Amino acid sequence: MRNHELVLSWIEVELAAGRLAVGQRLPGERAVAEQLNVSRASAREGIRVLEAMGVVRAGVGSGPGSGTVITANPAVAIGAALRFHVASSHLPVEDIVQTRLLLETWAVGQARATAPSMAVAADLLEKMDHPGLAAGEFLRLDALFHVALAEAAGNVLIGAMMSSLRGSIESYTLELTSRLPDWNRTAERLRSEHRAIFQAIAAGNDDAEPAGDARSPGPDASTLIADHIAGFYREAGL
Structure with missing residues (x-):
């Protein structure tokens, strides 16, 4: 040693x-x-x-x-390791996206409406509604929103892993916005979907309907967030 x-x-x-x-x-x-x-x-x-x-x-x-x-902040080490491996192409971004889907669909299904991080998520929703928000700032707030929802499940490791996964592909996600045909339209759809997911958790994940008709209806927060994540990457051509 x-x-x-x-x-x-x-x-x-x-x-x-x-x-x-x-x-x-x-x-x-x-x-x-x-x-x-x-x-x-x-x-x-x-x-x-x-x-x-x-x-x-x-x-x-x-x-x-x-x-x-x-201090004990496990997300720091996990995030740093993931960023290096993504940069070296050792970890395909597609695999990270699939892992996000697994973690987030589970997390929002377990999320508690009374969890402290739900208040954080609500505040982030308001910030994402600000007019003229640049794509980079919107995506930063978007990442924090998803982490807050994951933390509402009460599982410390899931929260740390979510924070690390989001951080590891932050620059890649921003790059994907250049492939979108109309960022403003996409951002508006994402806002609507965010609110539908949040409302589904707040209502106890029961029989939630999405805000707007840009996406197929989903019965609960888990379905809504799966469609939300897959929809963004599909629109960006991934």
Whole structure:
């Protein structure tokens, strides 16, 4: 085992044992190095790997925000890995879209109307209604909306995976808008579908009807979101 891996293993053991917890600060590099009998460079490398994994956040300076704090944000590591593999063409975008369909149809089917993230989703709907919204900003809000709906299912891992999947194809999705015959018309349809999905969850996923007639009717939020996702990519020629 390489020296920096000793640091990762030590943090894992301390977290599992409850001796470290989210919100706590790690000991300084020198203390970690001395405790594990490794160099400060190895301790620093291990902490940087943890930061890239979303396990810690390294602060600078000497104020309240200084030091390395345990944050536990799994979406950071998953998202970074997915972006690299998509960029290298190791992960076909089509496979990611299919995975999105699997995750999102399950998530909205389990989503609770009273979940805190539903209020976030409602606010995002209003923001997407702003006139003159650029395609890039619309898609950013769209991604946050879908993540908020997934988080309403109450499954932390599903929420993290959704955030990572959306982030990994953000630039690709924006590129797809150039293939659309009429972005403004597409955006209007997406807004209508978003509201239908939201209303289906708010109503308990029972017998929801879509807003408008641009898409085939679906009986519940799961069907609505499957049609919504597939429809966008189909219109863009994927």
